[in-house]
Amino acid sequence: MPELPEVETIRRQLREKIVGKKLDGKKIVAVRRRAKILIIDFSDGSSLMFHLKLTGQLIFNGEPSPYTRHVFKFDDGSRLVFNDIRKFGWWKYVKDSKDIEKTFGPEALEIGLKDFKNILGKRPNAKIKPLLMDQKFIAGIGNIYSDEILFAAKVQPLRRVKTLIPKEVGAIWLNIGRILKAAIKNRGTSERDYIDALGKKGDYLKYLKVYRREGQKCPRCGGIVKRIKIGGRSAHFCSKCQR
DNA sequence: CGATTCCCCTGATAGC
DNA sequence: TGCTATCAGGGGAATC
Numbered sequence: 001m002p003e004l005p006e007v008e009t010i011r012r013q014l015r016e017k018i019v020g021k022k023l024d025g026k027k028i029v030a031v032r033r034r035a036k037i038l039i040i041d042f043s044d045g046s047s048l049m050f051h052l053k054l055t056g057q058l059i060f061n062g063e064p065s066p067y068t069r070h071v072f073k074f075d076d077g078s079r080l081v082f083n084d085i086r087k088f089g090w091w092k093y094v095k096d097s098k099d100i101e102k103t104f105g106p107e108a109l110e111i112g113l114k115d116f117k118n119i120l121g122k123r124p125n126a127k128i129k130p131l132l133m134d135q136k137f138i139a140g141i142g143n144i145y146s147d148e149i150l151f152a153a154k155v156q157p158l159r160r161v162k163t164l165i166p167k168e169v170g171a172i173w174l175n176i177g178r179i180l181k182a183a184i185k186n187r188g189t190s191e192r193d194y195i196d197a198l199g200k201k202g203d204y205l206k207y208l209k210v211y212r213r214e215g216q217k218c219p220r221c222g223g224i225v226k227r228i229k230i231g232g233r234s235a236h237f238c239s240k241c242q243r
Numbered sequence: 244c245g246a247t248t249c250c251c252c253t254g255a256t257a258g259c
Numbered sequence: 260t261g262c263t264a265t266c267a268g269g270g271g272a273a274t275c
Contacts, residue, residue, distance in 0.1 A: 001268065054268050086252045088269065126246070143268065231247065233268065
């Protein structure tokens with residue numbers, strides 16, 4: 001499912017393909033990302049916004065399918081196909097995209113350690129995994145990467161923020177950057193329906209250490225990867241080396 | 244306010 | 260084999 005690395009991958013690919021083209025007479029000047037939202041900006045200040053949620057796809061020059069929700073046609077005859085099997089995703093045209101800014105916390109790849117410590121301090125009773133996925137707290141991380149980040153940081157997903165020692169906070173912050181960047185480099189994780197703007201699968205699936213690996217051996221310590229439910233969402237972690 | 248739970252949808256999977 | 264029940268998951272709304 002598209003999280004920050006997947007949406008960022010689509011953004012970079014789309015930017016190369018559509019900046020400078022026109023859509024309904026409006027010139028495209030930028031393709032941005034905020035949290036997991038992809039934003040196409042027009043020269044008049046208006047924007048198209050997309051949220052892919054679980055099964056959304058944005059494919060440049062893709063072929064329409066039964067799951068196609070909309071086809072955007074550019075002035076040169078090329079097109080952008082928006083597919084979504086489960087219909088959770090959405091897109092909308094807005095005169096001004098500034099409104100969404102306040103609904104999100106700092107970008108996961110932009111926050112510094114000092115600021116990260118600072119915002120954590122405001123949520124002492126929260127469980128660390130749901131907090132990492134809270135877009136108002138920090139923007140861009142979802143279920144796959146929160147599991148992978150906490151594994152890399154050796155922190156158990158149910159841990160309350162106030163129990164984390166400075167070393168663990170530092171490790172979480174460091175691995176947010178490391179893992180998201182590595183995932184972007186591999187064009188994201190195609191665990192199920194995700195494909196990039198060119199219709200290709202991402203390559204990061206093979207690097208996942210715990211997500212969807214319930215019952216398998218921990219690649220770090222040989223312990224068994226467990227899966228539990230936290231707030232209705234599955235969380236994967238090594239029962240031996242994540243504390 | 245913060246923490247938690249429910250719910251939208253539908254293909255895949257488990258269970259019988 | 261084939262049918263049915265359950266599951267997954269982002270995030271907004273509702274609830275505690």
